[in-house]
Amino acid sequence: MPVIDEVRRIADDLPGSEERETTAGPAWFVRNKAFVWECRAWPSIPAELREIIERELVVGVKVAQSIDAEALREMHPDVFLAQTTRWGEPKIAFRMGGIDAEHLEELIIESWRVQAPRYLRRELDERMGFAES
Template identity: 65%
Template sequence: MATLDDVRRIAAPLPGSEERATTGGAAWFVRGKPYAWECHPWPSIPETERAVIATELVVGVKVADPVDALALVEMQPSVFLARTTRWGEPKVAFRMAGIEPDHLEELVIEAWCVQAPRYLRRAYDERHPWATR
């Protein structure tokens, strides 16, 4: 099962990435913009999703487009939550217990790319020329 330490391991080497403790748990930012976070069962989250978040480790990430989030939910509805809050859209939340390590890495790096400025994305690309995004 994936843990927050796995997210830390993936996020730590990303240029400009910073972990912060928030009222909802751990969160990762790049240049002040959140790109990954531990979900908390806020009252504004629909009841069915709130019940999952209250009992399991769930992480949310930014995505490039709402269609991307919808596609993930439709491909793996047992892993990705249908919705959380409208704040910070587009985004998607997923059960850490169901996510594969390679997919977790892809989701965190892509979320970072969505929020990172061009100069940081270039720095990443220069260090990882084999990476395909």
Template identity: 65%
Template structure:
């Protein structure tokens, strides 16, 4: 099962990434914009989703496009939760127990790209070769 330490390790390799403790747990930011976060069962979340978030480790990530978020939810409905709140859309929340390591790395990196300025994206791409 993937853990927050896995997210932490991926985020650590992304330029400008910063981890912060928030009222809802841990979150990762780039230039003060959140790109990944630990989900908590806030009252504003629909009851069925809130029950899952209360009993499992769930992480949310920023997504560049609403269509991509819908596709992920349809492709793996047992992993990706239905919409949580309207705040921060487009985004997806997923069960860490069901996510594959490569997919986790892709989700966190793409979430970072959705929030990172172009110069940090170029820095990352140049370092990757």
């Protein structure tokens, strides 16, 4: 069963990433902007989503645009959840049990890129052997 340590391993390796314990659980920030977090079953979340979050590990990530979240939901409605809370939009929450390791890494890195400043994105690209952006 997927665990939060898989998220931690990926997020901690990104430049400028900082893990913080929040009232909702662990969350990772870059330059004080959240990019990945464990979701909690807040009372404001619709009951059917709260039940899922109470039963299994659900993680949220930032996305560049709301349309990106909609596309993920349409492709994999059994994995990507409908809107959880309004704060931090645009974002998407997903069931860790439905994500493979490669897709998890892609989601976290892309979320980090949405929040990271250009100089940190450039640092990661150089580390990964990509040309300057």
